[in-house]
Amino acid sequence: MKISLTVNGRKIQEDIQESMLLIDFLRSHGYTSVKRGCETSNCGLCTVLMDDHPILSCSMLAARADGHSIVTLEGAGKEAEAFAEFMAKEGAEQCGFCSPGLIMNVIAMKKELKNPTKEEIKQYLSGNLCRCSGYMSQMRAIEKYLQEESV
Numbered sequence: 001m002k003i004s005l006t007v008n009g010r011k012i013q014e015d016i017q018e019s020m021l022l023i024d025f026l027r028s029h030g031y032t033s034v035k036r037g038c039e040t041s042n043c044g045l046c047t048v049l050m051d052d053h054p055i056l057s058c059s060m061l062a063a064r065a066d067g068h069s070i071v072t073l074e075g076a077g078k079e080a081e082a083f084a085e086f087m088a089k090e091g092a093e094q095c096g097f098c099s100p101g102l103i104m105n106v107i108a109m110k111k112e113l114k115n116p117t118k119e120e121i122k123q124y125l126s127g128n129l130c131r132c133s134g135y136m137s138q139m140r141a142i143e144k145y146l147q148e149e150s151v
Contacts, residue, residue: 003066007031008075016062022048022055025062026072033073033100037129044128047101048072054108056127073100079107086145092137098130106142116146 004013007029016025023046026034034057037045046058049071073080080103087093087103102125109116109124116124121142130138 001063003063005065005067006069008071018061018063020062021058022060022062022065022070023057025065026057026070031072031074035097035100037097042127042129043098044101044105044125045098047104047128049076049104049108052108052111054105071104073103076104076107079110083107083141083145086141086148087138090137090141090144092133092141094130094132098128102128102130102138106145110146118143121146 001018002013002015004011006012007026008031012029014025023034023036026048034048035045036058037043039058041056041059044056046056047054048057049055050060050065050068052071083103083106084093084099087099093099105125105128109121113120113124118139121139125142
């Protein structure tokens with residue numbers, strides 16, 4: 001089946017297998033920030049933005065993205081860089097494997113929630129798993145990023 005979508009501002013048209021997942025489509029086009037972690041839609045590593053809303057690309061057929069706009073970490077540019085600096089300052093990167101999905105969700109949360117509480121942040125990011133941190137440094141980075149960005 002033929003699909004047409006925009007990824008990071010670039011229009012892509014391609015014939016795909018009907019069963020192809022969006023994560024596989026994106027990775028086949030070189031968007032390697034989109035990672036496969038749990039195979040069960042529970043870890044958040046594969047998060048991308050579809051029409052500015054976070055989705056799990058490992059549980060969505062590429063065909064469902066037909067006609068939509070997708071943003072991966074590679075296309076998040078300055079927003080991603082700004083938040084990544086806060087993560088680095090707080091020692092929140094650890095191994096970095098979960099960072100792309102977390103960053104995409106933080107970018108979406110910033111657009112969606114105004115001045116979120118700590119509990120709202122935790123709830124919004126509850127689908128992002130990190131296997132090597134206790135989330136404290138990530139939470140500090142998120143809070144400082146949101147606070148600085150709202151000033």
